[in-house]
Amino acid sequence: MGEIDVPYEVSSVMYGGTSEKIDRLMRSHEIGRWSDYDSYSYLNLRIVLDWYRKHCVISSDHLEESYRKLTEAIEGKYFIYDYSKNHRFTLRCDLGGGIIKEERNCLVSRQLVKKKMIVVGHRFKYKGFHVHIVDASPSVEEDHGLFIAETISMKELLKIKKGEN
Numbered sequence: 001m002g003e004i005d006v007p008y009e010v011s012s013v014m015y016g017g018t019s020e021k022i023d024r025l026m027r028s029h030e031i032g033r034w035s036d037y038d039s040y041s042y043l044n045l046r047i048v049l050d051w052y053r054k055h056c057v058i059s060s061d062h063l064e065e066s067y068r069k070l071t072e073a074i075e076g077k078y079f080i081y082d083y084s085k086n087h088r089f090t091l092r093c094d095l096g097g098g099i100i101k102e103e104r105n106c107l108v109s110r111q112l113v114k115k116k117m118i119v120v121g122h123r124f125k126y127k128g129f130h131v132h133i134v135d136a137s138p139s140v141e142e143d144h145g146l147f148i149a150e151t152i153s154m155k156e157l158l159k160i161k162k163g164e165n
Helices: 008-030 036-055 061-074 138-144 154-162
Strands: 086-096 099-109 123-126 129-135 147-151
Touching: 008 036, 008 061, 036 061, 086 129, 086 138, 099 123, 138 147
Parallel strands: 086 147
Antiparallel strands: 086 099, 123 129, 129 147
16 A cells, blocks of 8 residues: 555544544543443554554654553453444353353354344354353343343253254
């Protein structure tokens, strides 16, 4: 790809928009309202800053410093993932003897489980396990992701295979 000549005016607008995005994300963090969209925006900022540094005529030093401060502020506090490519969900596994293990922040590709498939009862494979969605109500989203799924026991799988379920 050839060298891009970005006019000062375009650099200025990109600088302002990027600075505003960083400030908005910092405010979301400070008021405790971080969302999946904020995680997505945060991931995109690194791409924007790298492109800006390479192609624009205005120094990116201030933007990089603001981004570094944002990164330090949110580090370890949020589950950062690209929601445009994945659904976040909670997986419950029955370990036997009445012991249920719950794993939050699991990711499944939007290609594997399309939005319209997120309904109670839908089955899919996740990390070698057969699972089914048990809750897809809006009330689960903040704590559990878009849905809650449970592993399907071998006994249940055999019933499904025989057509009994």
